[in-house]
Amino acid sequence: MSSEKTEVDFDVAEINKDYERLYGFHTNTDYLKNSKKGVSPDIIREISKIKNEPDWMLEFRLSSLEIFNSMPDPTWMDGSVFDEINYEDLYYYASAGDKKYNDWDDVPEDIKDTFERLGVPEAERKFLAGVSAQFESEVVYHHVQEELEKKGVIFLDFDTGVQKHGDLIRKYIGKLVPQGDNKFAALNSACWSGGSFVYIPPGVKVEIPLQAYFRINAESIGQFERTIIIADKGASVHYIEGCTAPTYSKTAFHTGVIELFAEEDAYLRYTTIQNWSTNVLNLVTQRAIAKKNATVEWMDGNLGAKTTMKYPAVYLAEPGARGRVVSIGYANKGQRQDAGAKMIHAAPHTTSSITAKSISHNGGRSSYRGLIKVNKGASHVKTDVECDALLLDDFSESDTYPTIDVRERKDVSVMHEATVGKVSDETIYYLRSRGIKEEDALLMVVNGFIQEFTRELPMEYAVELNRLIALEMEGSIG
Amino acid sequence: MIQSLQQKKLSELNAVELLRELKKADPSHYVSQERMGHVERALELPLPGAPDEAWRRVPMDSLGFESRPIVAPLLEARLEGKLVGTGSGNGSGLPAGLSVARVPGELDGATYDAFKAFRERYSLLFEQRRRKNKGRANDVRENKFLSFAEALAGDNLFVRSERGTRHDTPLHLSVHNTTPGSVGPAVVCIHVCENSRLSVVVDYQGTESNTVTIPVIKAVVAKGGELRILRAEKIADDSYLFSHEFVLVEEDAKLNSDAVFFGSKATMLEGLYSLMGRNARADVRGLVSVRGTQFSGQKLTMEHNAEHTYSDTTVKTVLYDAAHSLFAGTIKIPAGSRHSEGYEENRNLLLGDDAHADSIPQLEIVENEVKCSHGATMTSTVPEEVYYLQSRGLPEAVAERILVGAFYREILDQMELVKEDEATRTFVATALREETGLELDPSAMV
Secondary structure: OOOOOOHHHHHHHHHHHHHHHHHOOOOOOHHHHHOOEOOOHHHHHHHHHHOOOOHHHHHHHHHHHHHHHHOOOOOOOOHHHHHOOOHHHOEOOOOOOOOOOOOHHHOOHHHHHHHHHHOOOHHHHHHHOOOOOOOOOHHHHHHHHHHHHHHOOEEEEHHHHHHHOHHHHHHHOOOOOOOOOOHHHHHHHHHOEOOEEEEEOOOOEOOOOEEHHHOOOOOOOOOEOEEEEEEOOOOEEEEEEEOOOOEOOOOOEEOOEEEEEEOOOOEEEEEEEEOEOOOOEEEEEEEEEEOOOOEEEEEEEEOOOOEEEEOOEEEEOOOOOEEEEEEEEEEOOOOEEEEOOEEEEOOOOOEEEEEEEEEEOOOOEEEEEEEEEEOOOOOOEEEEEEEEEEEOOOOOEEEEEEEEEEOOOOOEEEEEEEEEEOOOHHHHHHHHHOOOOHHHHHHHHHHHHOHHHHOOOOHHHHHHHHHHHHHHOOOOOO | OOHHHOOOEHHHOOHHHHHHHHHHHOOOOOOOHHHHHHHHHHHHOOOOOOOOOOHHHOOOOOOOHHHOEEOOOEEEEEEOOEEOOOEEOOOOOOOOOEEEEEEOOOOOHHHHHHHHHHHHHHHHHHHHHHHHOOOOOOOOOOOHHHHHHHHHOOOEEEEEEOOOOEEEEEEEEEEEOOOOOOEEEEEEEEEEOOOOEEEEEEEEEOOOOOOEEEEEEEEEEOOOOEEEEEEEEEOOOOOEEEEEEEEEEOOOOEEEEEEEEOOEOEEEEEEEEEEOOOOOEEEEEEEEEEOOOOEEEEEEEEEEOOOOOEEEEEEEEEEOOOOEEEEEEEEEEOOOOOOEEEEEEEEEEEOOOOOEEEEEEEEEEOOOOEEEEEEEEEEOOOHHHHHHHHHOOOOHHHHHHHHHHHHHHHHHOOOHHHHHOHHHHHHHHHHHHHHHOOOOOHHHHO
């Protein structure tokens, strides 16, 4: 990063000022002082040693680092996005024990106020503010954990997973996102930290959504999270990561790798809503495999971060597999939401659908970038893509970059549709004629626009998301 | 093609030598800064490919571009089957108000002024659109083939229709390389002056084996004008066609662009259509039919650079055997182009067991007061539709043929020049019969 301040830097500074006004987050960065900057084999060895990892993991990390060092930046996106990253200036490991505040009383009023406005449950507030690493109502969650254990479900943070179920992780890690898949996956493989490891045994149906917070001794969401979720034959699980509440990160760089394995007849849903502060580069590789008659669903909400690049993928490997992605992106001032989805039909009788909704506002830029691939031999395939973009003013941007690649003809049906537009004056006028304020009318339309996403969320998340959108849109009229 | 460079290979040339030859061959002002810039790019750029999402899919493994001798391709104009001379009016075989000139050979007097006016207008509009469109990651503005043609094409054609004149009988421009093993660059410039209407059919048709043709078409459609242009391509299975087109459409002007392409080893059409003035309109239609191991690709960019502009792009592709097709269409609406409407549609019919279709329909929108959408489908014949026809007593094969025929007809019936021009109608019917065995009655296309 050059020391000279560009226009963009000032923009970011301004955004963060706004961010502070809205959410009031500051982060105590003292804990970073003892960590070393930059990435090198020595630092990797140190991380591995601190975590007391088995040798194979250290080797995995070191070989990943070599791959990372030899890989160029992706070429399909503006180089400017990657130019901003100074790998030497990043902290690759920060202790999990960092607490932002020691006492709930120390938490500034405006944060408490934000939580209040978002309707974040009491228990979660303290966790989010960093007052406690666990929820107050630990008993409830402990009960959940016990129930899960009884069923044989493994639900751990990834570090503990490596300690306790090393063989299982070794079997699965990097199978869907190989170390050399892309530069950021390589970096994550080298210095991952945090994330979840979930294993659902055959036939087990987990009724309640698993949330990252449920993990006892949970490490806070790290900048290099690594997650593996395995739903064995006939198992069913819904996993929720992230939260609607703002997550402030000083480190400005987040790259995760998430691998989902849905075995025969399994059902796996992964819901994530990211609301990183608007200085963060959020580059995540998310990939899933669906075996015979299995279903994988990605519910993907992108609200925060300066730049998001995230394309959840489903590899439909065996007949009867289904893949579905529903995503929303909200690009506000200075933000770029480059999201999308990929579906690879590698077997006959597979179906997939992608619904992507994006909203650009205050000069934000949202893009849909997707891939539908139908391999030779994958007959009887049905897939449809719908991406809709809403531009809330006349200087925001929206792009659509889908790619469709079909190599089979037998009963293959691929549909892609995209529209871009604004909220029509007639719609607003109609609502106003019913006595609704203009602001509320616009909000209603926007909430209606993303309804396909919100209705897939657990109720409390849906409510929070709607409130968050309202908060983001404050002052958008006049 | 510059005479002294005839039969030379790109790999044998260097920039200094090239520039010297260009200046010698053309002491007029035609050797512009722009052309000199192209010399360097033609020599230095790699073959088009990644990160360009469209060009990286074009098969060029056995092209051997730099080691092919450079030749002048056949470039001639016909009206109603008769070869027309250059110049205008009496003696040339051209109606009043329509002129064709060789560039730079025949640039003198009035022709020189006309060409200069075209170039100035073209450059001005091009610069305007460049300023309107801020750079995007996916834009790859430079292309070796384009620069190659711009730098080396010599004896080019300049077509101009005068203010207020109408030319509904299409002028046929034949562009194709007749020398096997070689590469032929060509440039055609078209100026449709104010309130004029011009119809042009560009024939990329030839049977010569293993040729590479690199044509560039540059056109300005001035205020209130209309350009109707149809490109008809059918070249040998082992030949290549890499064409570039730039059409700048001014206020109240219309572009009616049709293309009928039958594939080759690799056929690529890269088109940039820019709507530069209020009420400018572009209707772009394409029909691509590929069989065997042919490849045919279209990379079309539609720019709405003014308010109240309208565009509609439809490309339909039929794929037989192990053919490969590509459609990469982009609609760009920059800030300020309010009340614009842009539509884009790509329909692919996969009939071959090993066929491979790529579709990349893109939108880049920075204005909210617009209507914009795109759609793409890839299907084979729909079993229900076949079944319906079978239930009416038709054998399956006949039912299939009717449905495929309907797919072709749907787009062909919208192409004005196919309907009006008998030569084109016959070409389409013959090519369809030869390539696909499909009998479409040309007279029924009227």
